[in-house]
Amino acid sequence: xxxxxxxxxxxxxxxxxxxxxxxxxxxxxxxxxxxxxxxxxxxxxxxxxxxxxxxxxxxxxxxxxxxxxxxxxxxxxxxxxxxxxxxxxxxxxxxxxxxxxxxxxxxxxxxxx
Amino acid sequence: xxxxxxxxxxxxxxxxxxxxxxxxxxxxxxxxxxxxxxxxxxxxxxxxxxxxxxxxxxxxxxxxxxxxxxxxxxxxxxxxxxxxxxxxxxxxxxxxxxxxxxxxxxxxxxxxxxxx
Numbered sequence: 001x002x003x004x005x006x007x008x009x010x011x012x013x014x015x016x017x018x019x020x021x022x023x024x025x026x027x028x029x030x031x032x033x034x035x036x037x038x039x040x041x042x043x044x045x046x047x048x049x050x051x052x053x054x055x056x057x058x059x060x061x062x063x064x065x066x067x068x069x070x071x072x073x074x075x076x077x078x079x080x081x082x083x084x085x086x087x088x089x090x091x092x093x094x095x096x097x098x099x100x101x102x103x104x105x106x107x108x109x110x111x112x113x
Numbered sequence: 114x115x116x117x118x119x120x121x122x123x124x125x126x127x128x129x130x131x132x133x134x135x136x137x138x139x140x141x142x143x144x145x146x147x148x149x150x151x152x153x154x155x156x157x158x159x160x161x162x163x164x165x166x167x168x169x170x171x172x173x174x175x176x177x178x179x180x181x182x183x184x185x186x187x188x189x190x191x192x193x194x195x196x197x198x199x200x201x202x203x204x205x206x207x208x209x210x211x212x213x214x215x216x217x218x219x220x221x222x223x224x225x226x227x228x229x
Contacts, residue, residue, distance in 0.1 A: 033215045045156070045204070045220040052214065091155055095215045100169050101146060101208070103155040 002027045004094045006104035013082050014112055021077045021107045023092030032096035034068065034075045039106070040088040051075065082111045115139060117221035119205050125227045126195055133191045134224045138207030145188050146218060147180055148204040156204055162188060163210065195228045202226075 003026040013019045025034065036048040049059065051068050059066050063080045079086055089108050095101040118137040126132050138145045143164050148156035159178065160170045164185035177195075182188040192199055202225050206218040 035217055037220075043202070044222050045206075047217040047219065050215075050217045093218075095210070097211070098168075100158050100161045101206070101215075101218050102158055103148075105155045 002032075002094055002096065002099060002102060004092050004102055004104040006092055006107050008107045009105075010108045010110070012110045012112065015083060016081050017111075018078060018080050019082050019109065019111075021079075021090050021092075021109070023075045023077065023104060025073050025075065025092075025094050027073075027094070027096065029096050032094060035093040035095070035101075036066065036075075036077050037091045037093060037103075038088045039091065045091070048077075079109075082109075084111050084113050087111045117205055117207050117219050119203075119221035119224050121224055122222065123225050123227075125229060128197060128228055129194055131191065131193045132195055132226065133189050134203055134205075134226075136188045136190070136205030136207075136221060138187070138205070139219055142207035142209055142219075143185070144208045144210040144215075144218075145182055146206040146208075147188070147190050148206065150202045150204055150223070151200075159190070159203075192226075195226075197228045200226055200228045 005024045032053045034051045038046045049066055056068050065078045067076045087110050089106045091106045092104045120135045146161040147159040150156045158171050159174055160180050162182040165182050177193045180190045202223045204223045206220045208218040209216040
């Protein structure tokens with residue numbers, strides 16, 4: 001069965017620090033999709049990034065970057081120069097053919113000024 | 114508004130009553146998901162549809178829960194004989210998906226259920 005693990009329950013940093021959120025997944029299939037979502041205090045889940053299993057190229061979007069490594073089944077998310085507005089719960093999610101989209105338990109990021 | 118819409122936003126009900134929630138997905142999306150989220154937890158999968166077919170239902174889901182998606186458009190989630198443990202945020206999401214891949218899922222704002 002597929003599984004998504006976010007081992008970090010809570011992380012606290014001070015503004016301008018870099019922070020990496022870890023995500024490890026388990027699957028026996030070769031075709032799958034990985035996602036990151038942000039859930040701010042307002043509650044609505046916001047999509048951040050989608051990556052398919054055949055594309056291991058790392059991606060950067062502003063202060064956000066993602067490191068996908070199939071060798072370690074990891075899809076980690078780094079925020080550079082964190083800001084207070086980055087405070088939220090971040091979820092890693094996994095999807096493949098024939099299954100539902102499943103989520104990790106989330107990592108709560110607190111950024112203080 | 115072309116996003117995922119859920120109604121009602123809040124529902125307070127007495128234990129033992131039945132409740133029904135509605136989700137209107139993004140119109141071109143063939144997949145529709147229902148999740149439950151409690152405080153401090155990630156979205157817990159309940160069930161999903163591809164078009165009008167219900168493809169998977171969580172083994173954790175009680176028989177008191179039922180979902181439908183007639184004609185592959187909107188969906189309803191019904192909880193019969195509600196219990197206090199059913200109190201949670203119920204989230205609906207939609208996406209495009211199938212043998213050629215999956216797009217990201219877009220979420221509605223959720224229905225917060227409180228069972229008293």
